[in-house]
Amino acid sequence: MSAEAGEQVPIYDLVGVGFGPSNLALAIALAEHNANAAEPVTAHFLERQPRFGWHRGMLIDTATMQVSFLKDLVTMRNPTSEFTFVNYLHSAGRLVDFINHKNLFPLRVEFHDYFEWAAAKVDDVVSYGVEVVDVQPVHDGEEIAFLDVRTSDGTMLRARNLVMGTGLRPQLPEGITTGPRVWHNNELLRRIPTMKDPRRFVIIGAGQSAAEVAALLHDEFPRAEICAVFARYGYSPADDSSFANRIFDPEAVDQFYRAGEPVKDRLMRYHGSTNYSAVDVDLIDELYRRVYREKVLGTQRLRLFNVSRPVQVVDTGSTVTAAVESLTTGDRTVLDADAVIYATGYLPADPTPLLGDLSKQCARDEEGRLKVERDYRITTESVIRGGIYLQGGTEHTHGITSSLLSNTAVRVGEILTSIVDRRASLMPRYAVSVS
Template identity: 80%
Template sequence: MAAEVPIHDIVGVGFGPSNLALAIALAEHNAGNAAQDSPVTAHFLERQPRFGWHRGMLIDTATMQVSFLKDLVTLRNPTSEFSFLNYLHAAGRLVDFINHKNLFPLRVEFHDYFEWAAAKVDDVVSYGTEVVAVKPVYAGAEVAYFDVEASDGSWLRARNLVVGTGLRPQLPEGVTAGERIWHNSELLFRVEALRGTDPRRFVVVGAGQSAAEVAALLHDEFPRAEVCAVFARYGYSPADDSAFANRIFDPEAVDRFYRAGEPVKDRLMRYHGATNYSAVDLDLIDELYRRVYREKVLGVERLRLFNVSRPVAVTDAGTVTVESLTGGERTVLQADAVVYATGYRPADPTPLLGELGPRCLRDGEGRLRVERDYRLTTEPPLRGGIYLQGGTEHTHGITSSLLSNTAVRVGEILQSVVDRRVAAEPVAEYAVSAR
């Protein structure tokens, strides 16, 4: 008889802020139900060697665009010891932060908070471990469990999967990253490599927050270089962070969006896209305008805005042809680097799922169908659940995969797992079919 294999209630793929928040929710759930015979068990696999969240954009002057109260736990459990406020207390900065009178911490500070929280639950995560395959474990015709295989040859067996692999940098069609062509996600690493090389020109493509931050940082770091910002808009547009518009990020908004018909969902995305996409904090817009105006007064223009324009040709050598969208005039720029701040796209989880991928149902537009509890809709017979932490905007709305909703979302996923949980069964009868 085959030896018994330990079965985790949850195996998490990836360990960014979302699955970190889930690990915390699990720890608190188990601590609050200490008398139960069988706690909810979980393990997470993360390919990075340690916790990291957009390290390439941890600009030391950049601030978060969400309130510190939308941390990993507070909207789910305001009394949690894993809150940002408790982190500040542990760091000896609570009073200083209160005196700062600001809802929006520095991005590097929030990252430090994440690392602080991750260290408290590091017993349930394996870093430096990349998931390479997910295989079904059958009981007859039914998929009873999932075997999650890692690049080092190890594997875990799970009743449920929670996929939190984050976002992938997105470049325009036909553009390939290289020595002189970057995505902004690499910014700080690339800038460090350029120190001491005296670059003369950068081209920054994009009109959102990241593009504006990249332009400002390059303008600061390389005082002899020209920074050319290229975007299709007339100017940087401010984020709509007014109180009523921000209700699109309320937890209740997920329910309302999920229940809405497709025409209403499409309208809501168009109406409120400016709360999150291609929008810039007004303070940063004002600062960039001050720089442009000051340079015009001084007669030395290093920050150049190519508005209502687009790059129509970019070579590996850094030659960029910029075309005006109004008059068609073209300007050729020779750049030391071309930085694309062109956003991210959610990773498609289905290739990782192997033969289970085709069992994940899709809508008429080819998008994955997702249930309200973030569980993929699959063909029967799958006993366990495959949950998504990301890639659910089309079903759950703008806020569904953002930090604004992280604490609430992981609570809903955990509750779904608990509600669906069944008593553990002997593994021997399944082991041969799985491995």
């Protein structure tokens, strides 16, 4: 795909930046569309990882998904698809076993295997181990007709549309940097084998990941003390009740998008507990059982520093010292640990640095956030013919499902429909010769 001097640069209807679950779902939607389309949509995806991977550092053997298996890559868009989780189970010879399990929520490692199974079926439209370095406009007079996507290996692809699926980035408190003894939980499974007879871990965070890390380390290191630090009185249960789950319905995206900013803010406050800083109640109960059992036995290894915050974390070279302050009394406890793990969530990756000067032609609201159309297309100046679509980073416009699996299948269908419809209306303008 490298463009030598005088060589024709390949032109695609869309180029996808990143190949996580969202753009994988889009690649599947494209494959299904093209199977019956008179004019197929041409596409290629670029992924910097050497192979498909989704939060590999937290693929704990016992962890389960927090979303129904029916909200897989395709079912909400096309339940008859060959790419459903049910078809994956059939292919793996586990369909009957899964049915007998009577569970909507598969193991996370199993769902990851499903993703890999699906990704292998569309690997002809993906280049792995390739990082996008910038995007340059291709002009036709005063208009920008195409976008040239350049990669670290010298590859260049010419796109009519971009779909940015750049994923999430670990969120750390200001001033904290990771190192051999200070991690974000996304490094957990890579770091655990490096620990030799640890005495103490400190885990900071109150959400599902923090609770899973505490449980895993408590199991893996039976002689180590596990100290969980969070500002709440205890882990709060995730609200997965039937009515609250309507915030994840496809129709809820329309309602949220049309709502005014005060209503959007209120909805996010009302229903943040469906996803943020919330823990499955079964895991909460299990951790409480462990704390109580240890109190009975008089050997407390799982210590909960609730209503507390870390005020200082210092890597001394051989250990890391965490000062934990009570929010109610101000008393401080200094913990000398082998590692401090921040389970403090993720933030959407900002796609605009890759766009270079093009980012100046992307509209923003009063708070500096990107303006996004209902079809997930960034609002741009009219000189840009094509669309720059976002898979993630649209929570402020489209609601809580922006970076979640819940609405992925429906979202990619809407993006594909937008690209197809806009291609039909713009096709006469694409029939130009540009260099």
